[in-house]
Amino acid sequence: MKTLIVHAHPEPRSLNGSLKDLAVSTLETAGHEVRVSDLYAMRWKAVADAADYGPDASSPLRVVGDSGRAFEAGTLSPDVRAEQEKLLWADMIIFQFPLWWYTMPAILKGWVDRVFTNRFAYGVGEHSDTKYGERYGEGTLAGRKALLSVTVGGPEPHYAARGINGPIDDLLFPIHHGILYYPGIDVLPPFVLYGADRMTADDYPDAAKAWRQRLLTLDSTAPIPFRRQNSGDYDIPSLQLKPSQEPPGQTGFPLHTHPTPPTK
């Protein structure tokens, strides 16, 4: 398994740094190839701007059109092209980050904003009566899997179904579905460590054991069963879930995941 780890924490000696190091050693010991994009160590440029598009930047700047032309011309800035190449190389992508203000740190959002360009991660595929481009289950990165490994400061009940912060699955949906599934990546259930702000060295062995267990069972872990855009579940081009597909009483983000089949 070729694994890319995208890591986003400023302190190497942090819980996130330890979990990243453990992922590298665990996967390499198991015989997998591992590459790491340590965004803070790389001093990753977090802000998308005209410099990303080189000679293809127009004036006024048009992010969608310019990034697509630069991608097709091979003139995106070298740091962006290097990350796109790593994504094409990988068949598993692990994101290691702390949940800051209920989503990813800015440096990681900037990796998405700059690397997921037009014609690479979106603006792919044809439109017809039965197809609205290749996205949500199809696209450039189809055939790959991803996993979020997230540390959360607060306790688990605050992220439960009725918890005040909102359910963790709903908080992560825009990343799982909107960023990763969109260009075709299958998304595995996340690895979430709660109460990270209060964790001590004594708590680490249990966390490490649970993380190692997830890492060694990635191949046998079923992805989140998101609905494919062009599978017939959605009207085209309105992309509304067809009423016939809607589980009674269900609303919101869970509509876009296939209902769990009843267990016999």
Place this chain on the structure above:
Amino acid sequence: MKTLIVHAHPEPRSLNGSLKDLAVSTLETAGHEVRVSDLYAMRWKAVADAADYGPDASSPLRVVGDSGRAFEAGTLSPDVRAEQEKLLWADMIIFQFPLWWYTMPAILKGWVDRVFTNRFAYGVGEHSDTKYGERYGEGTLAGRKALLSVTVGGPEPHYAARGINGPIDDLLFPIHHGILYYPGIDVLPPFVLYGADRMTADDYPDAAKAWRQRLLTLDSTAPIPFRRQNSGDYDIPSLQLKPSQEPPGQTGFPLHTHPTPPTK
């Protein structure tokens, strides 16, 4: 009304730039004081790191503890202190940005990550049997209002209740509730322009008219009725919404908004 506009788009001659300029002129003409944080023009540093905490940065770096100590010591980096001062000055905060990958651009997330420090935006207030700190309706920024003005590339049906991207209110909930309501800011319903990627100069006058109308009625616009954390709706310290408060059949983010009273 003292209004702070936080603007996040790389191109001044963009739709976002025009909406920001229109907000400034409309509010100033109406007699309001306006200050603007144009993050790209300011070359805002998007990445939180030890440099933000000056002499209070510990080694290993601890983002929560170090940012809180630096805030209390007045030793946060000058750019961060300047933004905190603007927030304390303002009674209305408008965020103007394009929805990139279903949330804010990295430069704006970096503004949140760096400016919303411990002891300023979180880690405020005492804990007791009836209070879990001052957050979600209470906090340093209580008494202020905020509004998101967001441009969206795709068409509105894709963001409707059953739209494939998820409902826009759910996509914005982590910003509305998790970032803005958390330190006490009341949040007005957002101003969202759909189909921005396909908008032409001919479409702009209608968009500008709608935006001007929103700007001139901010005072009379009711905020989203999020539930206050310490109001009795939640168990403390689990912060689960009490079953007695749960509208039948409702789940997910909408649980944390008071049900709309039936109209007579």
